[in-house]
Amino acid sequence: MTNTAAPPTSTPPAPATESVAVVKRTSPVARIFENYALLILTAAVFLFFTFYPPSSAAFPTINNLNVILGSQAVVATIAIAALFPLISGYFDFSLGATAAMAQVLCAGFMANSGWPIWAAIIVPILIAGVVGVLNGFLVTRLHMSPFVTTLGMAMLLSGVTLWYTGGQTIISGIDPAITRFGSTRFIGLPVVVYIVLALAIVAWYFFTHTPYGRSLYAIGSNAASARLVGVRVDRNVWWSFIVAAVIAGGAGVMQLARMGSATASGGNELLFPALAAVFLGATAITPGFFNVVGTIIGAIFVSISVSGLTLSGASGWAANVFNGLALLVAVGLSTYLGRRKRRG
Template structure:
């Protein structure tokens, strides 16, 4: 982003030199480059260390480092990964969206219900499920940008509302019958030895990375997250851009719901909380990697893998049922603290 000067101001100090000229910037030293490299790759190194530990730990070594476990892990975590990518879109601009888990659950239930209760074809049911996610995201964005409501409270209220609507629509029952078998067949099949849903996540990751890192729109979102007032002064349409992130996040959460339905083959009357918190932990962990202090797509995927691999290793090691939520909660707390520190260090708002 460049700013064009419309006037020339004489800022010389009377000796022929420009008093406003910036002082030369020192070249980065080897130690500073090493520190930057360590910051960018610390989470990846930690992920590799966790994989190595559980691969050799006697209680988990027999089953952890196998292709079958890897396939199951990647397939199951694809849903969390996709929701985590949705989560970072509003976070880039400095806003929370706590309704994304509920939007995913709504999309899953609605897509299944339209096929089961109303005999809609698969394509139309999926389109409606994703479209409803985008509409709910648009409503959230409108409430936050146009009416100035707090994003935390607004989206939390929306999540509660959607949870109640899910219970009403399903009667508290799981939708099992009437789902087009092509959808669970896609969710359970593999390609090149990997679950097909993994490739959906990979394509989405590349697309989101390109949007945020390689386009003027993406750079404007980071500018808003850093300083919305300055972004507005240089001509960025802040409210419209923030609203767009809510719409995109809602649509992506809708796709997440369809993917969850494809993996499970049924839709439960769930409010999506079990998906949201691992996704949040991954998003904030991702803000400590690759581009420390900034929410980014590649770092988010590394965060998803770190959380899922650690939880899988604990489960295979015989850890109790409480270990998974405790680890997810601790990871979220640590990740929020680290991303907040790195964001302040670079002058960026991290939520």
């Protein structure tokens, strides 16, 4: 289980005798800087690659910004999906594989089975929901470790997806309508960006203004206490896995619309940047706690950084190194901030 879960609650004013260190920690300037440090860093990275000679010609162009936002859309969608179990205190490492499975099935149903586009989209998302049902059952009913459960599910889905494709990339036979949708722009931005923004707004409202959303924070903070006040912990956690899997399935379909092809090997390429975005987001806006706005900023930071490295001539392994380092640093910072918030 994770510890970076519950939103900050109001505390009474500190006594006049409290130490100067506490006063400094709660000063408005320090609090603003702490809350928006990731946003400032994102802007700084953008400016750096804009003026850095090796990348200055291609990085600040409209075309590259559209590529960044388009690629960020899928990562951000999976990151939002990951928030549901993470806020309740559980990891789900199967989300990337679930998205890859949905992407491959959607393409395969159209290319190999001749399904209509609506069925080829809906059925893979429903199958993704079944994956969430299984994850939730194994974790809440059989009390299996969520780490082992979802990691095993990811390996299982990767194997099944590889078997379904025969190790080949599905390119031909995909309905052109879905790829047209993926490349459509509205007011200069890819349509998928607006879908992610709408999803982010719904998720933000869900987590902050609905009893179920607040119950997930309570479970993540202290499941035993939540159970004592009447929260149906197991049911709510189970549903968090289902919702996460359904959103991941939608992300897979979105990836197919963007790429126009499907391969079985794309799961980890989506999961780890998404996790980095989530944990980076836990260092912003409400530091120490998972939140939607911080997650979106984290996804943009990751996409901008990887794009800048690529256009600067960095080798192909640089993106993996960056994502790994970003994830390690983000987990460390979010864990530290979460503990400090609870102590304070």
